[in-house]
Amino acid sequence: MAFRLSTKRFGAALSASRASAFSRNYASAATATSNLPQETLDAIEKESSLPNSDPPPDSQTSRLVGSHLPYMVPTYVRPPPMFEKGEGCYLWDIENRRYLDFTAGIAVNALGHCDPGMANLIAQQSRTLIHTSNLYHNPWTGALSQLLIQKTKEAGGMHEASKTFICNSGSEANEAALKFARKVGKTVRPDGSKYEILSFHNSFHGRTMGSLSATPNPKYQKPFAPMLPGFKYGTYNDIDSITTLVTENTCGVIIEPIQGEGGVNVATQDFLLALRRRCTEVGAVLIYDEIQCGLSRTGQLWAHAALPKEAHPDILTTAKALGNGFPIGATIVTEEVASKIVTGDHGTTFGGNPLGSRLAHYIVSRLSDPELQKGVLQKEQLFRKHFAALQKRFPEIVTEIRGKGLILGLQLSQDPTPVVTAARERGLLVITCGTNTLRFVPPLIINEAEIEQGMEILGEAMQAVFKEPGHIEGTQGQQEMRDS
Numbered sequence: 001m002a003f004r005l006s007t008k009r010f011g012a013a014l015s016a017s018r019a020s021a022f023s024r025n026y027a028s029a030a031t032a033t034s035n036l037p038q039e040t041l042d043a044i045e046k047e048s049s050l051p052n053s054d055p056p057p058d059s060q061t062s063r064l065v066g067s068h069l070p071y072m073v074p075t076y077v078r079p080p081p082m083f084e085k086g087e088g089c090y091l092w093d094i095e096n097r098r099y100l101d102f103t104a105g106i107a108v109n110a111l112g113h114c115d116p117g118m119a120n121l122i123a124q125q126s127r128t129l130i131h132t133s134n135l136y137h138n139p140w141t142g143a144l145s146q147l148l149i150q151k152t153k154e155a156g157g158m159h160e161a162s163k164t165f166i167c168n169s170g171s172e173a174n175e176a177a178l179k180f181a182r183k184v185g186k187t188v189r190p191d192g193s194k195y196e197i198l199s200f201h202n203s204f205h206g207r208t209m210g211s212l213s214a215t216p217n218p219k220y221q222k223p224f225a226p227m228l229p230g231f232k233y234g235t236y237n238d239i240d241s242i243t244t245l246v247t248e249n250t251c252g253v254i255i256e257p258i259q260g261e262g263g264v265n266v267a268t269q270d271f272l273l274a275l276r277r278r279c280t281e282v283g284a285v286l287i288y289d290e291i292q293c294g295l296s297r298t299g300q301l302w303a304h305a306a307l308p309k310e311a312h313p314d315i316l317t318t319a320k321a322l323g324n325g326f327p328i329g330a331t332i333v334t335e336e337v338a339s340k341i342v343t344g345d346h347g348t349t350f351g352g353n354p355l356g357s358r359l360a361h362y363i364v365s366r367l368s369d370p371e372l373q374k375g376v377l378q379k380e381q382l383f384r385k386h387f388a389a390l391q392k393r394f395p396e397i398v399t400e401i402r403g404k405g406l407i408l409g410l411q412l413s414q415d416p417t418p419v420v421t422a423a424r425e426r427g428l429l430v431i432t433c434g435t436n437t438l439r440f441v442p443p444l445i446i447n448e449a450e451i452e453q454g455m456e457i458l459g460e461a462m463q464a465v466f467k468e469p470g471h472i473e474g475t476q477g478q479q480e481m482r483d484s
């Protein structure tokens with residue numbers, strides 16, 4: 001399309017219902033008098049009525065994307081805008097349009113985009129020391145390890161937390177956890193028969209071969225089959241199946257206390273208590289993957305900190321918010337597990353480098369602030385109030401509200417992809433998960449005005465898509481890519 005409205009820039013800050021009257025009149029005038037092709041007129045009309053309509057194929061953005069694509073392995077399908085700047089809960093694309101971010105880089109930017117404290121530390125530490133390898137000591141790997149243990153215990157989580165292994169991502173944190181479980185099994189039973197690992201349907205633990213083997217989603221596993229031997233899958237929250245699935249041959253059980261990618265499903269306390277009991281009975285290591293739901297996203301430092309200690313894990317994995325965007329992960333273990341790991345069993349070149357560790361040390365200190373955690377619970381209530389209103393407004397579309405703190409899911413009866421597109425074109429970023437679920441994992445520092453603004457846009461997007469309850473119409477989005 002050769003026509004791109006210059007009103008776009010100031011229109012971006014407005015929601016659709018408040019879109020510039022000037023812009024609309026301008027477009028109406030253009031469409032009324034023009035003999036341009038209908039397709040072009042429709043595009044003009046769309047651009048004028050939406051604050052952030054996706055960049056069209058002949059835009060500067062699309063040209064730039066098109067020039068890059070030939071060089072990128074096509075592992076992702078991305079929506080048209082290209083983001084180049086972030087601050088707090090907002091992102092700006094290269095056409096300087098602003099988006100409110102309810103995704104936080106998939107539950108990563110808990111402190112928002114480009115936190116100034118973090119930016120200062122990056123600058124400072126990058127001029128001091130970035131990397132030495134794990135062959136040498138540095139002040140920050142150990143300090144972060146110590147802080148994670150201290151804060152975990154203070155928060156009432158994993159009461160036997162004792163030692164930490166620092167790595168670079170969630171998959172690697174889980175990979176370490178799975179290897180440690182195997183090593184425990186080998187140590188306890190040197191004949192090698194204690195090697196089975198149980199995980200659960202709808203879980204997501206990562207893309208490396210070990211973490212992928214624990215992620216029983218055919219879409220992710222099938223292209224890379226066969227998976228590693230010894231992996232079994234159970235049904236989340238099904239207490240009755242535990243005894244059959246977890247046996248003397250089981251060395252580890254890995255579970256997300258709240259499944260993120262799987263649909264924001266919350267494990268019941270009884271289920272986790274029963275799992276813990278059975279793991280203890282057969283000498284299997286219980287691993288909680290809190291890569292998405294941890295670090296105060298539920299209003300407590302760890303999601304499992306809400307549980308009695310009889311449900312606590314032997315291994316806890318974290319990543320995502322740990323670096324607020326800087327890649328880092330950690331595997332926290334009990335003394336019992338650590339005692340089975342010896343020099344050379346596991347390692348990493350970059351993991352625990354001074355830059356990442358110092359940043360994570362700062363971020364953990366900030367995220368463990370009780371005031372921030374209290375705020376998360378208050379903001380949850382605001383989201384829930386708006387979700388309830390949406391459910392009332394679209395009773396056949398919104399079927400369930402799930403989650404805890406600021407990891408929330410809105411279950412729809414239909415594909416939410418058009419809503420994601422319609423919201424983006426109105427200046428709000430949201431993502432999906434599970435089956436037809438809208439996922440809300442905003443920065444934990446989001447304020448009430450931003451939540452109100454985002455929910456208003458979401459309401460407008462849903463109105464635009466579901467003109468009348470039960471009926472999809474209009475904007476067809478691209479199939480959302482979601483990776484965690």
Ligand SMILES: Cc1ncc(COP(=O)(O)O)c(C=O)c1O
Binds near residue numbers: 205483484
């Ligand atoms: C619960 C959970 N575990 C593991 C992972 C994998 O983490 P990463 O993508 O950093 O490897 C993710 C997200 O991607 C996740 O949400």
